[in-house]
Amino acid sequence: MRIFISGHNGMVGSAVCRRLSREPNLELITRSRSQLDLTQADQVREFFAEERPDAVVFCAAKVGGIHANNTYPVQFMTDNLLMSVNAIQAAFENNVRRFLFLGSTCIYPRLAPQPIVEDSLLTGPLEPTNEAYALAKIAGLKLCEYYRRQYGVVYHSVMPTNMYGPGDNYHPSNSHVLPALLRRIVEAKENGDSEVVIWGTGAPRREFLYVDDLADAIWRMLNIKEPPSWVNIGTGIDISILDLAKKIAAVVGYEGLIKTDPTKPDGTPRKVCDVSLLKKLGWSAQVSLDEGLRRTFADFVAEARSGVLREA
Ligand SMILES: NC(=O)c1ccc[n+]([C@@H]2O[C@H](COP(=O)([O-])OP(=O)(O)OC[C@H]3O[C@@H](n4cnc5c(N)ncnc54)[C@H](OP(=O)(O)O)[C@@H]3O)[C@@H](O)[C@H]2O)c1
Known part of the structure; x- marks a missing residue:
């Protein structure tokens, strides 16, 4: 084949x-x-x-x-x-x-x-x-x-x-929410910043x-x-952006504050897919968000070190 x-x-x-x-x-x-x-x-x-x-x-x-x-x-x-x-x-x-x-x-x-x-x-x-x-x-x-x-x-x-995962785009302003948060939290840790501000209320679920x-x-x-x-x-499981940021901070080892900025727009309140059909077809997600974030952080560090981090 x-x-x-x-x-x-x-x-x-x-x-x-x-x-x-x-x-x-x-x-x-x-x-x-x-x-x-x-x-x-x-x-x-x-x-x-x-x-x-x-x-x-x-x-x-x-x-x-x-x-x-x-x-x-x-x-x-x-x-x-x-x-x-x-x-x-x-x-x-x-x-x-x-x-x-x-x-x-x-x-x-x-x-x-x-x-x-x-x-x-x-x-x-x-x-x-x-x-x-x-x-x-x-x-x-x-x-x-x-x-x-x-x-x-x-x-x-x-x-x-x-x-999300290896090969993701980490452009500082034009990437998806998860890689964007990961990058900002890693940088906050490296710079010794006492807080990271995320856009919106942090309540939208993805x-x-x-x-x-x-x-x-x-x-x-x-x-x-x-x-x-x-x-x-998909996984059929959603998480609020604030909780996602906290999970990323835990994986990265960032101990500063995660603050929200409610003056910025939130976007749609919830987006999650129904995975009933997928389950009927005999498949469900294997990698938990915690495990996926650990692997992604390790890949981010490795990609940055070897100069192949994607930023476009
Ligand atoms: N990433 C997500 O979160 C996500 C979610 C849902 C669905 N998807 C879908 O998954 C698919 C792949 O997404 P991705 O995130 O892997 O995107 P990606 O990382 O940007 O990869 C897209 C690939 O398409 C190639 N390509 C673009 N224009 C081309 C052309 N004219 N001729 C030949 N190759 C071309 C690119 O080549 P170069 O490297 O040379 O540019 C690149 O290798 C898309 O259909 C997307 O809608 C992605």
């Missing part, structure tokens, strides 16, 4: 490579963006015709924080649409029977009832700041569903919650999944003969 893992240098793609490389009889095919630009249809067609993989795990995407998504909607929409359409089409034309596409819980409606169930996709308006990205992702996910319905190929998707767990869930989904069109991948 030869599997193409796109975006293998990214956080999710590298975790998928780590997990799948443990399986015997699998040959992993990878290409960096400089070798294969997935927005270029000719390159993608040529690649699939030459390599003819049996399956694809599609981890490539143009991803970014709120600011980048909000400022460059044209690039977020076109790049993601082109990458998905090019790859799904070329895969089908070259007899790829299995295609696993990466969605995200951030493409569900902004006010989806909590915990978010799979059926809530396309039932309401999207979060305006990442609408362009979400629309492109939804198009990719639905295109997989249509290929499956029309041609009988098993093209399907997963909807991961917020991910869910976090260690990225190696996602990779394991992806492997599980690839082994299901008739998987659902899309399935949430």
Whole structure:
């Protein structure tokens, strides 16, 4: 079995490579963006015709924080649409029977009832700041569903919650909440600061999944003969941002104060996915938040020491 893992240098793609490389009889095919630009249809067609993989795990995407998504909607929409359409089409034309596409819980409606169930996709308006990205992702996910319905190929998707772990982005102002907090708390400890201030009241509740767990869930989904069109991948457990910050402080060994700044916006009060379908399919998260944070802190230190900490 030869599997193409796109975006293998990214956080999710590298975790998928780590997990799948443990399986015997699998040959992993990878290409960096400089070798294969997935927005270029000719390159993608040529690649699939030459390599003819049996399956694809599609981890490539143009991803970014709120600011980048909000400022460059044209690039977020076109790049993601082109990458998905090019790859799904070329895969089908070259007899790829299995295609696993990466969605995200951030493409569900902004006010989806909590915990978010799979059926809530396309039932309401999207979060305006990442609408362009979400629309492109939804198009990719639905295109997989249509290929499956029309041609009988098993093209399907997963909807991961917020991910963290090795290879995360630690940009000081444009990273996700968990890596941003980790970095600030590590720096506060190094600088001997007596307090760290977090944005908002600290009350909003979010869910976090260690990225190696996602990779394991992806492997599980690839082994299901008739998987659902899309399935949430998460822990189903949420935590307040203040409690998350306190857990990170404990892992880092920071003993200063964690203060909130209620003058800053909180965002949506709660975001957590329903994992009933995932459990029915025989998978649940293995790495607890405490364990995941310990591993992530160790990786952060190692990545910073060796000069490969990602900050873009
Ligand atoms: N991280 C999360 O919390 C999270 C949560 C839910 C869902 N997801 C989904 O998981 C997927 C991967 O996310 P990630 O966090 O792993 O992102 P990431 O770390 O930024 O990785 C994305 C990968 O895509 C590659 N890529 C981008 N544009 C490309 C192009 N034109 N041609 C070829 N490759 C290209 C990048 O290559 P370069 O390294 O060369 O730029 C990178 O390796 C995305 O679909 C995302 O929506 C992520």
